[in-house]
Amino acid sequence: MFYREAGQYKTNYKDDLATFPILQDRIAIGIYLVIAFVAIPIFGNDFFINSMMIPFLIFTLAAIGLNILTGYTGQLSLGTGAFMGVGAYACYKMTTIFPDINIIILVVLSGVFSAGIGAIFGLPSLRIKGFYLVVTTLAAQFFLEWCFIRIPWLYNYNISGAIEVPQREIMGVIITGASASPTARYLVVLSVVVVMTWIASNIIQGRIGRSWMMIRDMDIAAELMGVRPLQAKLSAFAVSSFYCGVAGAMMVFFWLGAAEVESFDVNQSFRILFMVVLGGLGSLVGCYMGAAFIWMLPIMITIAPSIFGLDINAATVEHINFMMIGGLIIFFLIMEPHGLARLWSLAKQKLRVWPFPY
């Protein structure tokens, strides 16, 4: 009843082209931002911020990256984990080589590296499609993993093979390393993710995003309308990998503190893919939903029994988790390929006409 576009007439195209044309949506976004930037840092405890919010945001960013490629451009990839790794290792190397440069700048720059690598591994997409493209991205995944192990220069010849995050600060506040507070790290991650979501939404709604979707929906017609497949696909690979790279760098620098190649393996690729599928292909909101669902559900399942005084061992929890995620993925692939985001918009659609659906 309160969610209406009635009465909100748009008198010019500019308003109609706004990202959130409906007033209530704009208010809701404002409320979410206040909660995220103000309420959570004040009221959230360290566990909630460190183990739930930070990884949720970082995975959301990686999911946006994959969604740009898969959901918006129609190119399926299993190399997400490795592209995140490129960002992480690039960021690590740059902190060693340029210790004085602001860490946020380095995180963004590391995205440029993975964008380049992503574009190179995107080249085969010009010739091959579907299943065969998946196989080449998988090859990229394994090749890059191999590099992360076999090129000791990448981890500064560290005996353990791990990259360890040095301490860095901005404006006197420590934001990376062991002594950085969860809240400080959370606020950095949140800011980056919010800005990058806004940018993704801008690109998607504009000329370039449209060319991606044209390629996705009907590549022949796209080419006959003047889209160059090379430009469209490679730009999608590059932008997608940029997002994944920044997510990977943030994962190590603002969450894990140290990482080995396992953090960027094919399981990671699958995890991000599941987030995208569950949240909704071709939806930015869906990336948030999918990441929240896949990251938070296991934690809920772990915590819930103890709240009710039940004692379930960790292995059982893990099995339940696997089964639920697996079941949901199958359910969504069959029933609703556009994921949670579509369910959400259907609910809003119903709300819009409620209580008189006709």
Add this chain to the structure above:
Amino acid sequence: MNAHVNQNSVSAIDNIAKGDVLLQVDNISLSFGGVKAITDISFDIRKGEIRAIIGPNGAGKTSMLNVINGFYHPQEGTISFMGQQRTKMRPYVAASQGISRTFQNVALFSGMSTLDNIMAGRCLKMHKSFFWQIFRHGPALDEEIEHRKVVEDIIEFLEIEHIRKDPVGALPYGLQKRVELARALAAEPILLLLDEPMAGMNLEEKEDMSRFIIEVNEQFGTTIALIEHDMGVVMDLADRVVVLDYGKKIADGKPAEVQADQNVIDAYLGVAH
């Protein structure tokens, strides 16, 4: 730079008088492995006319359009568009020269709205760089608004205001065909190729579509190549007709001449060759 390209093509088209040859195909042959789709076909399309291409199923009509817009590369023959002979070209180059088309089997961008599909037709006219796209304010938004206005004019022209925001996948077939025409028009083509724009439509829809085609031709001066099976429509719309059968050209001329041609009658009645 792009403005220059536009100016060039505009002046190039202005140099061709109405009724002069716009597109010339000479001795085109196209085969797929052993299958000869087109054998030694020559004809021309003149500026400002509606040129029908007709023939029985499998005659090679669609293949001919695919050759014209660079999707198929013929083994033999030459094509020249606006006086320029061209060799193998990619479809997006043909598009940038002003050739636009619709498809026999609707080929809309099914995951996008009507509006976005038509905006997609303008992608060659939009140039604001990646940098501006990131912000979606200033130049990029201005550009978007400017093109949105053109798209709204087309939407109004084709009377599809009511489905503006609908996803095209869910539209009835007749409307999908109309959106496809809108998308092709959005590119402001010099030469518009229409592959069976009225197939599967009822009488009323056909009448609407005929009216739109005539208006496009008369109001915008767009040259049109039209593939159509409905002879009544062809007789009404076309200035000249080329008839294909089994990949060969069997007749070429005014609708009435072609209709009276013995070869054409035989082809349509399926007389043995």
